[in-house]
Amino acid sequence: MDKLLRLLSENSAFTTAQLAMMLDEPEDYIKAQIAEYESSGVIRGYQAVVNWDEVPDSGVMAMIELKVAPQLQKGFDDIAEKILDYKEVESVYLMAGSYDLLLTVKGRTIQEISSFVAKRLAAMNGILSTATHFMLKRYKENGVSLVDVKKDGREMVI
Amino acid sequence: MNYSEKLTPSILSVKPSGIRRFFDIVNEMDHVISLSVGEPDFQTPWHVRQAGISSLEQGKTWYTPNRGFRELCQEITKFYQRKYNLTYSPTEECVVTVGGSEAIDVAIRCMASRGDEVLIPQPSFVCYEPLTVMAGATPVIIETRAEDAFRLKPEQLEEKITERTKLLILPYPNNPTGGIMERADLEAIAAVVKKHDLMVLSDEIYSELTYEGKQHVSIASIDGMHERTVVINGFSKSYAMTGWRLGYALAPKEIAEMLVKLHQFCIMSAPTTAQYAAIEALRNGDSDIEEMRNEYDMRRRFVVGSLNKMGLTCFKPEGAFYCFPCIKSTGLSSEEFCTRLLQSKHVALVPGSAFGESGEGYVRLSYSYSIKHLTRAMELIRDFLKELQDESNG
Numbered sequence: 348m349d350k351l352l353r354l355l356s357e358n359s360a361f362t363t364a365q366l367a368m369m370l371d372e373p374e375d376y377i378k379a380q381i382a383e384y385e386s387s388g389v390i391r392g393y394q395a396v397v398n399w400d401e402v403p404d405s406g407v408m409a410m411i412e413l414k415v416a417p418q419l420q421k422g423f424d425d426i427a428e429k430i431l432d433y434k435e436v437e438s439v440y441l442m443a444g445s446y447d448l449l450l451t452v453k454g455r456t457i458q459e460i461s462s463f464v465a466k467r468l469a470a471m472n473g474i475l476s477t478a479t480h481f482m483l484k485r486y487k488e489n490g491v492s493l494v495d496v497k498k499d500g501r502e503m504v505i
Numbered sequence: 506m507n508y509s510e511k512l513t514p515s516i517l518s519v520k521p522s523g524i525r526r527f528f529d530i531v532n533e534m535d536h537v538i539s540l541s542v543g544e545p546d547f548q549t550p551w552h553v554r555q556a557g558i559s560s561l562e563q564g565k566t567w568y569t570p571n572r573g574f575r576e577l578c579q580e581i582t583k584f585y586q587r588k589y590n591l592t593y594s595p596t597e598e599c600v601v602t603v604g605g606s607e608a609i610d611v612a613i614r615c616m617a618s619r620g621d622e623v624l625i626p627q628p629s630f631v632c633y634e635p636l637t638v639m640a641g642a643t644p645v646i647i648e649t650r651a652e653d654a655f656r657l658k659p660e661q662l663e664e665k666i667t668e669r670t671k672l673l674i675l676p677y678p679n680n681p682t683g684g685i686m687e688r689a690d691l692e693a694i695a696a697v698v699k700k701h702d703l704m705v706l707s708d709e710i711y712s713e714l715t716y717e718g719k720q721h722v723s724i725a726s727i728d729g730m731h732e733r734t735v736v737i738n739g740f741s742k743s744y745a746m747t748g749w750r751l752g753y754a755l756a757p758k759e760i761a762e763m764l765v766k767l768h769q770f771c772i773m774s775a776p777t778t779a780q781y782a783a784i785e786a787l788r789n790g791d792s793d794i795e796e797m798r799n800e801y802d803m804r805r806r807f808v809v810g811s812l813n814k815m816g817l818t819c820f821k822p823e824g825a826f827y828c829f830p831c832i833k834s835t836g837l838s839s840e841e842f843c844t845r846l847l848q849s850k851h852v853a854l855v856p857g858s859a860f861g862e863s864g865e866g867y868v869r870l871s872y873s874y875s876i877k878h879l880t881r882a883m884e885l886i887r888d889f890l891k892e893l894q895d896e897s898n899g
Contacts, residue, residue, distance in 0.1 A: 368810030
């Protein structure tokens with residue numbers, strides 16, 4: 348994998364000077380490379396990895412499995428693109444297996460999400476069934492452990 | 506009771522480790538950002554741990570042969586053949602020890618005694634001098650220099666040789682400087698060694714951690730040196746297996762036999778579980794080493810770049826996982842620098858003076874830490890330098 352992308356996906360707060368040192372490349376090259384990734388759409392944005400469990404009143408999350416009737420020629424794309432426009436929807440994936448689309452949805456309360464599923468999603472044309480799973484606790488997010496960092500167990504010897 | 510009368514003059518004359526003293530202070534403090542440990546931050550690769558666990562599940566908990574499992578010796582000699590183009594007999598020229606440290610001790614005791622001089626390049630790992638003293642021999646220090654990239658120069662070696670010189674310790678890739686010896690450097694040293702009929706103890710524990718495309722070269726592979734070299738290596742650094750305590754020595758048959766003799770009387774045999782794990786490491790661990798090396802390399806560039814940027818001249822290390830920046834520009838001694846950095850910013854480095862007098866004016870910084878940890882530490886060191894500067898300006 349591209350080392351620059353790997354580093355940025357681990358920590359997008361690295362400065363271009365730091366990245367240049369780590370990758371042994373001129374800083375201008377790193378800047379140009381990032382600009383190219385941004386313009387070509389490989390890099391779509393930069394976000395902090397937040398442990399929402401630690402933030403009071405940050406709402407609830409649910410994973411929603413959707414079974415969808417694919418449309419002629421368009422397959423699942425059309426309906427997926429309609430779904431991603433809802434601001435409640437954080438992510439949308441097409442899956443292999445016993446259902447078709449997997450969504451993560453954010454809301455203020457369980458009721459709000461339930462209402463969104465019942466009134467918006469389930470009511471859409473082509474949605475055959477939904478299964479909603481509310482998230483209870485986060486352990487790891489985007490490759491980052493949200494569990495308390497283990498203490499460095501190494502001892503100072505000699 | 507006057508215990509000093511009950512103890513030997515040798516052990517009483519050995520100075521306590523400089524690292525130890527400093528770390529007694531560190532251990533008293535909370536929230537220290539340490540860049541001081543000398544071991545990998547990686548865990549032993551899972552498949553290697555599993556081989557150890559599986560041997561325990563099967564109840565393989567007995568002693569091994571004194572010189573180590575034959576299978577392990579075979580894998581070790583294959584490893585030296587494939588990596589460094591050196592041929593050793595697994596049954597006669599290999600002995601598995603409790604870490605590289607035991608191999609160093611046993612080798613020094615087998616080759617140097619009262620009246621002999623042992624040449625020790627410094628800055629270097631802290632054990633060679635005391636172990637030489639405990640063997641009854643006399644340590645003779647050779648001070649390597651930053652301007653020589655901390656490599657041992659033949660003229661420096663020649664200068665220290667007397668009629669009593671018996672053994673040269675060759676600690677490369679080097680802890681704490683990160684210096685390495687390339688083939689041409691080794692050829693020049695080998696010529697002097699052969700001329701004066703010396704033996705070499707080549708401590709190659711960091712052999713798998715070299716950078717800038719420079720592969721480790723063992724002095725034993727230089728013409729005529731196989732017969733006068735004891736190679737020491739182990740699993741701690743390359744496979745992140747420090748706690749398993751497993752190393753080895755490779756030496757000509759006549760010497761290896763003596764190493765085994767001493768090893769069997771003082772240790773019996775190296776840890777059994779660790780030996781099973783090490784077989785797996787040597788058979789299937791090449792890619793683990795490469796992954797870890799790439800990670801260290803990235804951190805190395807980051808740390809060296811950051812240090813140079815903040816005005817601490819840093820010799821570019823080419824091996825191991827340490828940087829050895831010069832702090833002379835601050836006007837502080839290495840111990841003062843480390844103590845003040847610790848007090849002011851809670852960052853722990855090791856004073857260069859802990860690795861011999863020639864380490865004075867330098868500090869050792871281990872980059873065996875996550876980038877996140879290193880980034881924070883670099884910010885704090887930069888702030889500390891600024892404080893020092895403001896102090897001297899104001």
